[in-house]
Amino acid sequence: QSNPLHQGSRNRASKTMTVPARLAFHEAHAALQPILAGIQTVEDLDDLVHCLNDIWYVPCT
Numbered sequence: 001q002s003n004p005l006h007q008g009s010r011n012r013a014s015k016t017m018t019v020p021a022r023l024a025f026h027e028a029h030a031a032l033q034p035i036l037a038g039i040q041t042v043e044d045l046d047d048l049v050h051c052l053n054d055i056w057y058v059p060c061t
Helices: 007-012 021-036 042-057
Strands: none
Touching: none
């Protein structure tokens, strides 16, 4: 299956393979969906954005 959006294709691909922006967006959005569902106030949103910015500056291992 040559479709890069197909779930199985990603598992077989090299970990250093460049992913299409659309795939990155949809995967990230799906991962954030449960967190976003809990956002109700401006303070909630500000806290989330602050935490996401902290993640950006700390390398994942």
